[in-house]
Amino acid sequence: MNQKTIPDFIIIDDDPINNMICNKIIEHAIPGATVQSFTDPEKGLAYIHSACSDSKKAILFLDINMLPLTGWDVLDRIGDYPDPIKKRLKIFILSSSVDLNDKEKAADHPLVSGYLIKPISQEKLKEIALDYAQSVYA
Amino acid sequence: MDITEQKKAEAERTKMMADIMQRNNDLEQFSYIISHNLRAPVANIIGIADIIQTIELSKEEGKNAAGYLAVAVKNLDVVIRDLNYILQVKHTERKRKELVKLSALVSDIKLSIDSFIRIDHVEIVNDFSAVDELLTIKSYLYSIFFNLISNSIKYRQPGITPVIKISTATPNDKIEIIYKDNGMGIDLGKTGDQVFGLYKRFHHHVEGKGMGLYMVKTQVESLGGKIGIASEVNKGTEFRIEFENNEQNQKT
Numbered sequence: 004m005n006q007k008t009i010p011d012f013i014i015i016d017d018d019p020i021n022n023m024i025c026n027k028i029i030e031h032a033i034p035g036a037t038v039q040s041f042t043d044p045e046k047g048l049a050y051i052h053s054a055c056s057d058s059k060k061a062i063l064f065l066d067i068n069m070l071p072l073t074g075w076d077v078l079d080r081i082g083d084y085p086d087p088i089k090k091r092l093k094i095f096i097l098s099s100s101v102d103l104n105d106k107e108k109a110a111d112h113p114l115v116s117g118y119l120i121k122p123i124s125q126e127k128l129k130e131i132a133l134d135y136a137q138s139v140y141a
Numbered sequence: 142m143d144i145t146e147q148k149k150a151e152a153e154r155t156k157m158m159a160d161i162m163q164r165n166n167d168l169e170q171f172s173y174i175i176s177h178n179l180r181a182p183v184a185n186i187i188g189i190a191d192i193i194q195t196i197e198l199s200k201e202e203g204k205n206a207a208g209y210l211a212v213a214v215k216n217l218d219v220v221i222r223d224l225n226y227i228l229q230v231k232h233t234e235r236k237r238k239e240l241v242k243l244s245a246l247v248s249d250i251k252l253s254i255d256s257f258i259r260i261d262h263v264e265i266v267n268d269f270s271a272v273d274e275l276l277t278i279k280s281y282l283y284s285i286f287f288n289l290i291s292n293s294i295k296y297r298q299p300g301i302t303p304v305i306k307i308s309t310a311t312p313n314d315k316i317e318i319i320y321k322d323n324g325m326g327i328d329l330g331k332t333g334d335q336v337f338g339l340y341k342r343f344h345h346h347v348e349g350k351g352m353g354l355y356m357v358k359t360q361v362e363s364l365g366g367k368i369g370i371a372s373e374v375n376k377g378t379e380f381r382i383e384f385e386n387n388e389q390n391q392k393t
Contacts, residue, residue, distance in 0.1 A: 018181065018185070020188075020189075020209050020212060020213055021188070023209060024185065024188035024191075027192050028188070028191065031192075031195070031196045068181075070342055099177060099181040099183075100177045100180065101176065102173055102176065102177065120184075121181070121185075121188065122184045122185070122187050122188030122191060123188070124191070125191070
């Protein structure tokens with residue numbers, strides 16, 4: 004199996020406990036996947052900008068309720084990135100909010116592929132990973 | 142019923158509608174925040190439980206997981222306690238109103254945070270010549286001033302003496318408390334409407350959890366008043382609290 008079919012994950016969430024949970028669950032559910040997590044949105048953005056400038060593809064799990072930059076602000080910033088970076092990035096909102104407005108806003112956002120409710124489940128992760136593998140050969 | 146009475150009734154109805162809509166709006170916001178802030182630690186706990194149940198952990202990792210679990214449970218407890226406190230304040234019926242002397246109240250607060258006031262050389266200047274006594278719920282008024290003053294000290298401008306000016310006035314037959322500081326101010330441009338929101342924070346380099354101004358607004362409204370804010374970054378912040386001026390509220 005080609006290594007490229009296993010996704011690299013980036014997590015931006017100001018809650019370190021969530022990031023630890025994601026790390027552990029991703030490691031377990033998708034052996035070989037890498038995880039970079041950031042509690043500071045600015046650092047996460049800088050990482051995306053540099054890492055995805057070459058050929059690197061990644062899946063981003065993005066929290067909404069953060070300060071000082073919210074998830075929506077982060078999306079705005081990514082929106083200003085060059086198209087190749089945006090194309091290499093698959094973005095999921097990962098939020099503890101079960102609020103319908105948040106879900107609708109995410110569904111309407113052109114950069115967002117899906118809305119996940121915390122905590123991330125292993126089944127959902129496997130689904131996302133499989134979908135990613137398929138997209139590599141698409 | 143003559144015309145004047147009709148008009149008065151109409152005006153009252155309009156005001157009541159506006160009040161109800163405001164309350165409804167507040168409640169919606171409140172429930173959104175609470176559901177989000179309650180759900181966050183719960184999601185953490187579910188996630189940690191999933192890890193403990195399905196992943197073989199080393200002794201070290203198991204210990205870490207237990208530590209995270211403890212933090213998540215504590216965070217949940219904090220939100221529940223906050224919620225309880227807020228709901229208590231929203232029910233004012235059981236609280237007794239009494240005549241409160243503003244000058245004495247501010248002196249009490251100064252005394253209780255004396256060490257902070259001395260360390261930062263905070264100057265508090267009062268002018269209660271227009272109104273010095275209010276018929277009010279003392280603990281609420283105390284908490285309102287306490288929150289505002291401690292915010293002014295927390296968010297002071299580095300390098301200059303923090304000066305807080307508190308005064309009263311009686312414009313248009315109302316009682317107004319004007320509270321002014323020369324602190325770092327808040328940029329109200331983008332998210333100004335959230336300044337009184339629960340768990341909303343505007344200065345991230347200073348510790349805080351975003352309860353202070355929410356409680357101030359809740360308490361002012363529980364006392365039947367209104368609060369407004371004006372602020373300029375690096376200049377300072379001004380709050381205006383307005384109460385109806387009736388026999389029940391005032392005694393000069």
